[in-house]
Amino acid sequence: MSDHSSASSASSASVPSFVDNLNLNTLAFLATNARTGGVACVVDAVPKIGAYNVVYFLEFSDGVRWVARLPIAPWSEALRKRMSLDRISLDFIGTNTTIPVPKIIDCQTTGNNALGRPYILMSFLPGTQLAKLWFDPVWFTDRRRNMVFQALAGLMSQLSTHEFSSIGQLDIDPRTHAHYVGPFYPDLDAISEGETSPEPIRGPYQSTHVCLQGQISDQLQKETSTTVISELHLLRAYAGMIPDLTFDGAPFFLSHPDLGYQNILVDAEGNVTGIVDWDGATIGPRQSAFARYPSWITRDWDPLMYGYREYRESEQEDSPETLSRFRDEYLAAFTRLNPSHGRLTRYSHLIEALEIAISQSFTRAHILAKFTEYIYGGNDDDDEGFLSFVTLSRRLSKGSWVRDTVGEEKLAAGGEYV
Numbered sequence: 001m002s003d004h005s006s007a008s009s010a011s012s013a014s015v016p017s018f019v020d021n022l023n024l025n026t027l028a029f030l031a032t033n034a035r036t037g038g039v040a041c042v043v044d045a046v047p048k049i050g051a052y053n054v055v056y057f058l059e060f061s062d063g064v065r066w067v068a069r070l071p072i073a074p075w076s077e078a079l080r081k082r083m084s085l086d087r088i089s090l091d092f093i094g095t096n097t098t099i100p101v102p103k104i105i106d107c108q109t110t111g112n113n114a115l116g117r118p119y120i121l122m123s124f125l126p127g128t129q130l131a132k133l134w135f136d137p138v139w140f141t142d143r144r145r146n147m148v149f150q151a152l153a154g155l156m157s158q159l160s161t162h163e164f165s166s167i168g169q170l171d172i173d174p175r176t177h178a179h180y181v182g183p184f185y186p187d188l189d190a191i192s193e194g195e196t197s198p199e200p201i202r203g204p205y206q207s208t209h210v211c212l213q214g215q216i217s218d219q220l221q222k223e224t225s226t227t228v229i230s231e232l233h234l235l236r237a238y239a240g241m242i243p244d245l246t247f248d249g250a251p252f253f254l255s256h257p258d259l260g261y262q263n264i265l266v267d268a269e270g271n272v273t274g275i276v277d278w279d280g281a282t283i284g285p286r287q288s289a290f291a292r293y294p295s296w297i298t299r300d301w302d303p304l305m306y307g308y309r310e311y312r313e314s315e316q317e318d319s320p321e322t323l324s325r326f327r328d329e330y331l332a333a334f335t336r337l338n339p340s341h342g343r344l345t346r347y348s349h350l351i352e353a354l355e356i357a358i359s360q361s362f363t364r365a366h367i368l369a370k371f372t373e374y375i376y377g378g379n380d381d382d383d384e385g386f387l388s389f390v391t392l393s394r395r396l397s398k399g400s401w402v403r404d405t406v407g408e409e410k411l412a413a414g415g416e417y418v
Contacts, residue, residue, distance in 0.1 A: 015049055016072045018117065024056070026114050027068055031058050034106045034121055039064070052188045052279070057124070065124035067102065070117055071188075076196035078186045080109040082279075083118060085185065089170050089254065089281040092179065097158040100125060100265075100274045125274030127265030134261055134296070135316055139268075146329060147270030152294060153334040155272060156259075159290040160338065163251030164283045167211045168204030170254065181252070181283050188280065208248050208285040212239040215358050231364050235357055238371050242350050244343075247286060255289035257281055261296040287344040287351045291334070297326040298349035302356055303366040350374075 024043040031041050041060040048055040056068040073079055087107050094101050102122040111117050130148065133139045164170075164181050171182035183200035202218065205211035216236045223229050256263070257280040265274035283289075299306045300320045308317040318326065327349070335342035350371075357367040 016054060018070075019047060019054060022070075022117075023115070027056065027119075028058065030106070030114060030119075031060075031066060031068070031121055035060065035064075041066070043068070052192065058121075066105065067122050067124050069120045069122070070115075073188070073191045075111050075118055076191065077198040078191050078196050079118065081185050081198040082188060082191060083107065083109045083120070085169050085171060086279045086281070087120075088172050088179070090278050092162075092170060093159075093254065093278065096162060097155075099155045099158060100272065101278065102274075102276060125265055125276065127267055127273035130261040130264040130266050131296075133266065144270035145326075146333070148264070148266060148272065149326075149330045149333040151270070151272040152264065153330065153337055155275065156256075156290045156292075157334070157337045159254050160286065160341070162254060164253065165250045166204035166206055167208070167252050167282070167284050169282055184282070204283075206249060208243050209240065209245075211284075212243065212354065212358065219358075219361075228361070231368060234368055235354075235364065238368070238375070239354055239358070241375070242347075242354060242371075243285070244287065244347070247344065251286075252283045253286050253289035255282055255284045255292070259292065259294045261294070264294070285351070286341060287348045288355065291338070291341045291344040292348040292352060293327055293330055293345060295352065297323050297330060298352055299323065301349050301353040301367070301370060302363055303370055304363045 024045060028041050028043050031043075032038055035041075039060045039062055041058045044057045044059075048057075052072055054070045054072060056070075058066040058068060060066070071079060071083070087104055090101055090104060093099055094103055102125055104120060104122045106119075106121040108115075108120075109118050113119075166181040168181040168183050169185060170179060172179050181204050183203040185198065185200055186195045202214065203211070205214065213236060216232055216239060220229065220232050220236075223232065256275065256278060258277060259275075263275060263277045264272060265276065267273050297318075299317070300308070300323050306317065308319055331342060331345050334345050338345075353367050353370065357364045
């Protein structure tokens with residue numbers, strides 16, 4: 001892991017309360033004991049604070065560097081299960097590919113240790129976050145950008161050689177030590193919000209469509225808002241249309257949960273030296289796994305989070321035209337390595353947008369509007385009667401079909417469309 005983290009420094013207002021009371025000498029002692037030869041180390045007293053973890057950097061007297069990660073959420077059985085699954089995925093990648101990922105040296109999933117908290121000790125990866133270089137006009141050249149795309153496509157393609165029969169989370173049988181695909185368990189968002197149960201929440205699935213539709217159906221069963229029900233029904237229609245049925249079933253593949261440039265480390269020339277933050281890795285369809293675009297060149301498909309207009313003057317967002325060109329460049333690099341999967345990469349940003357719309361309700365309406373424009377051809381001066389997403393959603397929520405399928409009682413509880 002790199003010390004060039006996107007997380008804020010310890011001066012952030014979001015610093016967890018346990019940081020002030022953490023005994024760094026104990027952390028150094030644990031690291032020394034974990035290393036063969038008992039080499040002494042020093043802990044940098046200023047941590048990096050992320051959304052889910054506090055990160056400390058350790059340096060041994062012989063120059064070797066490690067990283068210590070401590071989850072922010074209080075210990076629970078759900079957290080223990082999550083940490084165990086994340087270790088299984090990271091160990092699998094480190095053992096079966098040459099993708100540069102941190103090596104886990106010690107993983108304690110309970111507080112029954114000298115530190116009094118769960119923690120992970122892992123190797124340090126060299127390099128600089130690509131996020132710090134992407135908008136640097138001195139560093140950013142066509143040659144370096146294409147070097148990043150070529151290297152990343154090659155590394156991600158290695159995941160295509162390891163096939164799985166279901167969509168879910170990679171687990172391991174404690175008796176046989178064989179890997180298998182199990183169900184999905186609570187993620188770090190849910191755990192941060194207070195989920196403590198280690199019980200599975202859904203899956204595993206044998207089909208991409210069944211997986212997507214199942215998640216939407218789960219939300220529909222709990223929803224009472226007319227507006228949200230309308231959005232979910234339209235999302236279900238699009239989820240049935242967009243994924244390629246040719247690749248609906250097995251095999252499935254290990255996928256990074258957030259292939260953003262903050263998680264890609266590079267050297268001065270653009271060679272990828274590390275891919276970090278695999279927490280929450282899952283087994284999924286190839287168009288969401290090894291064949292996907294990196295997510296920083298698909299930002300225009302999540303309109304609410306895409307800040308091109310706002311950041312245009314500070315040049316911290318690429319334009320839609322530039323992102324489209326970057327996708328063409330990555331597609332060319334990937335297709336040279338995987339000619340048979342090029343068409344999946346070409347449309348993988350649509351699957352990514354669907355998954356975001358399903359999991360993040362606050363972005364959903366904007367993504368649906370983007371899909372409506374994409375599918376129906378958009379509006380123009382000669383077609384003022386074009387049915388925008390807003391029009392479709394409003395009319396859908398007031399139509400007889402919603403009343404017939406949702407039911408009068410549930411519809412009344414949700415109120416009228418606002």
